[in-house]
Amino acid sequence: MNNLTMSTDLYQINMMYAYHKKNLDGRRAVFDVFFRKPPGGNGYAIFAGLEQVLDYIENIRFTEEDIAYLRSVYSYEDTFLEKLRNFRFTGNIAAMKEGTVVFPGEPLLRVEAPIGEAQLIETTMLTIINHQTLIATKAARIVEAAKGDTVLEFGLRRAQGAEAGYYGARAAYIGGVHATSNIIAGRDFGIPVRGTHAHSFVQLFEHELDAFTAYSEAFPDETVLLVDTYDTLEMGIPHAIKIGLAMREKGKKLLGIRLDSGDLAYLSKEARRMLDEAGLTDVAIVASSDLDERLIQDLKSQEAKINIWGVGTNLITSYDCPALGGVYKLAAVEKNGEWEPRLKISENPTKITNPGYKKVIRFYDRATDKPLADLIALAKEEIPQDEITIFHPLFPHKRKTLRNYRTESLLYPVIERGRRLYDPPALEEIRAYVRKQLARFSPEIRRLVNPHEYHVDLSQRLWDLKQTLIHQERG
Amino acid sequence: MNNLTMSTDLYQINMMYAYHKKNLDGRRAVFDVFFRKPPGGNGYAIFAGLEQVLDYIENIRFTEEDIAYLRSVYSYEDTFLEKLRNFRFTGNIAAMKEGTVVFPGEPLLRVEAPIGEAQLIETTMLTIINHQTLIATKAARIVEAAKGDTVLEFGLRRAQGAEAGYYGARAAYIGGVHATSNIIAGRDFGIPVRGTHAHSFVQLFEHELDAFTAYSEAFPDETVLLVDTYDTLEMGIPHAIKIGLAMREKGKKLLGIRLDSGDLAYLSKEARRMLDEAGLTDVAIVASSDLDERLIQDLKSQEAKINIWGVGTNLITSYDCPALGGVYKLAAVEKNGEWEPRLKISENPTKITNPGYKKVIRFYDRATDKPLADLIALAKEEIPQDEITIFHPLFPHKRKTLRNYRTESLLYPVIERGRRLYDPPALEEIRAYVRKQLARFSPEIRRLVNPHEYHVDLSQRLWDLKQTLIHQERG
Known part of the structure; x- marks a missing residue:
């Protein structure tokens, strides 16, 4: 319009x-x-x-x-x-x-x-x-809760229309988030953009590891792997670790893994332990899944090992209070x-x-x-x-x-x-x-x-x- | 966009x-x-x-x-x-x-x-x-609660941006509302548009009655008067009755009055009684003020005398559940x-x-x-x-x-x-x-x-x- x-x-x-x-x-x-x-x-x-x-x-x-x-x-x-x-x-x-x-x-x-x-x-x-x-105010609350961690705005698909996602991404950036998944907002407002892959990407391949390999080959310097498509602890993280070690051999670095379901406190602590034991102490843990400032605060108080917070619906709609x-x-x-x-x-x-x-x-x-x-x-x-x-x-x-x-x-x-x-x-x-x-x-x-x-x-x-x-x- | x-x-x-x-x-x-x-x-x-x-x-x-x-x-x-x-x-x-x-x-x-x-x-x-x-779903709920009464979509100023108001008006019409206040949605989608006046209109004039007179002269066939700027029962409704009677003398008809604050059950019953006693039994009562399907249902169960429901924020944002x-x-x-x-x-x-x-x-x-x-x-x-x-x-x-x-x-x-x-x-x-x-x-x-x-x-x-x-x- x-x-x-x-x-x-x-x-x-x-x-x-x-x-x-x-x-x-x-x-x-x-x-x-x-x-x-x-x-x-x-x-x-x-x-x-x-x-x-x-x-x-x-x-x-x-x-x-x-x-x-x-x-x-x-x-x-x-x-x-x-x-x-x-x-x-x-x-x-x-x-x-x-x-x-x-x-x-x-x-x-x-x-x-x-x-x-x-x-x-x-x-x-x-x-x-x-x-x-x-x-912008909702974003400021979320950033306050994240206490210095990186916060990503991920909400476009749940925004009240494309324009609400567009100006919402701008407002969220003003409020303090660090980047958005929304490309058009990135293009027009100069907001840094971020993106990894979806579950469907993993499902398209016969094996999760093939999907991870394909992604890490396409993005050797920016690989973040979504690890919960089949089984986070039994498959996703072990596969991500394999990729992380293989990347290291080529002088590259796995940037992070992303958790998108399950108990984020428990899974992030297990993920951190498994990554650290494999020597991948610098791989970040990204979490998304109905996050808002209250859940972030709670997860932090439980010492969840999350470095980056991807916030969608609750931010882009200001879900608990969707109108000023x-x-x-x-x-x-x-x-x-x-x-x-x-x-x-x-x-x-x-x-x-x-x-x-x-x-x-x-x-x-x-x-x-x-x-x-x-x-x-x-x-x-x-x-x-x-x-x-x-x-x-x-x-x-x-x-x-x-x-x-x-x-x-x-x-x-x-x-x-x-x-x-x-x-x-x-x-x-x-x-x-x-x-x-x-x-x-x-x-x-x-x-x-x-x-x-x-x-x-x-x-x-x-x-x-x-x-x-x-x-x-x-x- | x-x-x-x-x-x-x-x-x-x-x-x-x-x-x-x-x-x-x-x-x-x-x-x-x-x-x-x-x-x-x-x-x-x-x-x-x-x-x-x-x-x-x-x-x-x-x-x-x-x-x-x-x-x-x-x-x-x-x-x-x-x-x-x-x-x-x-x-x-x-x-x-x-x-x-x-x-x-x-x-x-x-x-x-x-x-x-x-x-x-x-x-x-x-x-x-x-x-x-x-x-559209929220509108259907509100229309269900209104049980055949007219429902107007009034929410543009609280929509999540202009486009959310625009497509929101279209969706609300699909869901069953009867008209919108949003002109651009009226223009592009052919939705009937409705509108009266704001409190500021009344305030601009020295006296409420002057404001009502000016409005009824500009819209002799479509006058709806907002009666709560100063005092609904002591001033607004008596003034609206004066206008209604004067319009009748000219062969015109006051369409309605609008209540926008206070207890809508009580005020609508009093308004109905006062209008009826003045012989203005066909003047409709329009209500607006943070309405949603629950409040409409409650007001109806209390036999509020409301004929037309103007619904804003709660409809255009689907306030209690702002994302599907x-x-x-x-x-x-x-x-x-x-x-x-x-x-x-x-x-x-x-x-x-x-x-x-x-x-x-x-x-x-x-x-x-x-x-x-x-x-x-x-x-x-x-x-x-x-x-x-x-x-x-x-x-x-x-x-x-x-x-x-x-x-x-x-x-x-x-x-x-x-x-x-x-x-x-x-x-x-x-x-x-x-x-x-x-x-x-x-x-x-x-x-x-x-x-x-x-x-x-x-x-x-x-x-x-x-x-x-x-x-x-x-x-």
Whole structure:
């Protein structure tokens, strides 16, 4: 899918039409993209998908076919269809850098545009950001569990379509995996690719050893053998050892064996022992088979002798939590040249939005460089550079006074008047940025289960504004 | 993504290369696509994705860019890269009709082709079939729970990327939903599209009533109003009633109101009462808000007054089970002009594959037209037309003798010598085929929780062959 213009909900077009009819579609508005809960019980998320969002925004075009189709959907006035035909995004977008470690409630991306334009792009942006942020975060969890071991993304056949596998591989790489099996992702994103062979390869030959020989001859420098086609301990590993010894005689080296079924703790320990006894101490053990971060953690705690983890379904679909609930909420509307803040009330206090044209500031301890807290503030506020007291957004008695910090403003302009300002960083750079940030956060925040809650607070002024608006709405 | 040739795992290319090096890549082989368990505890699955699979197969082409990339991945021989450059799929494919109600273990699709070709297409076909079959099945569950009410697919923003939303909308329509919010899916697949407005639309106006008025003026024949922006019972519904009465005065009709938060059972009953008291008995109540088949069933059992169900995240991701584990297994290899059956042994008896070149037969009761059982048999077997005794694939003492039946062979040739034989049916036809089949199956098989297990058995000859091969492998 190259042109995503129509990859949106009909209600966006319908709202644009109603605005058009009222001559309101040019009124400027501010929307924030944010999520309320990181996926899968994690303590944070990894913001991903920005590059695709910007590609999408720059290329929004309704084709004649689109216009003809919309004409068949509803009797929109010609003047409106003419507007769509000439539609270009002309607004401003600020966003966090791709790969930023992000937290609930804070705007990851802020759109300021005529309301008709701002409305159209909601669905498409959310689709991209929700998906890629989800998979990048899942990957970060898996990489955390693997504690420095190599992790391979193997999930394409279980992805929700080819494109989910494609951008999923990209997001997984951002989140920290080391390589993918997905060739098209390798080709287009420069992600290292890896692959061995399947059971069918072994089955095609009369004997397992013939299959192993054929593979090692074709890939003398990159042989990894799948050893569980018939019987892992009785056949597969002994055959792999024969190959490993034969390769050594030719000055080559068997890189690894792969376990894809059975009890991976037991089999890997037996495999390690057998390989070591044969003198093949440097042959790696690759494991795959419904792995996720919990199983990896468990296998490691049982001292499984696994060096490389191939993770498929659970990574590429974020199986235990296959959607991130990112939302797009109106925060302000232009009125007489000023931004009039808007807020969405809800029975559920955590769902009341933060009004106004906002920014996000991260505070770092000057001594340790550790992030201390994030602050959501109004864009025009000045942030004191010596001392600040911040509030919990729901429980204002939860206060924290920060001192001796440096600050970073997390939202950067990426599109101005519809033009891209931003040269997308190389994928390697985004991935390295993730690693660097995660290393700074305390391990308590990176914990896989029940992580410590990182502070994302509101400034005094934003808090006051929010309370005022809540009382106005309720009154 | 238009050309899916490279949307595959590197190991497919590596196996092709090893076959090429051994001059084995032309050897013909048979592979089956099947799954071991329907998704989400369902009793069946709805086979979907065939049209995209055939498009993919017909269009497999390695571009010069692909070849150059592969050269950078590994030092494949030029003769091999030349083969890829000229690669066309030349084999035969038989498949079930798209929309067939399918069960564990039975081949949904059978590939017979030179091993190199058969291997290349594994990943891409599985990606497509796993995804679309998953979503079609989830949709069928949701539609089952809605018991004839209209169901709308609303999930694009939470789909795993735009393409997952696109083919997901198509699969959901096959599975029985009535319309989608996704315009591009509407445009390309002819699915009816629906859409109302968001909370932001209401927020943009000074007063909710102004927003409702603007919307009803833009869509005088299709107004559905979202009533929970500020206060559903105190504001939203009273305002919608005002609009409904005003529209009636102009000879128009308010189609519906939409509830998107709060307790849907309580709010829908109150809404119904208020609308009815105002004489607006024909205004429909649309509900959305994290719906799935279980919640719909529960709300209906509590007599919620909901007419139309908008289902998002849970449908488009199949949230409780976001991947179908469809696999692709070698079943036979050509040897001296004969098919030599192959079997994959596993510690887990349910994972031992069914060997040989096979077919799938569905038996229907002649009196009631109800499906009685499916039989997996060798392709060359004759199926008795008067009486047959079939066996459970794992527990052969579980036998069943069928009489007075008619049979249907479920695998149809769709590609012969690389050429498509099959004119894809219209989407409406596929959807109607699903409805017609499901109505025939007994409700016990359609039950959402703990459904009755439909019989998928092996023929005596296939059973004997399997046992012989198991003993050979084990010996």
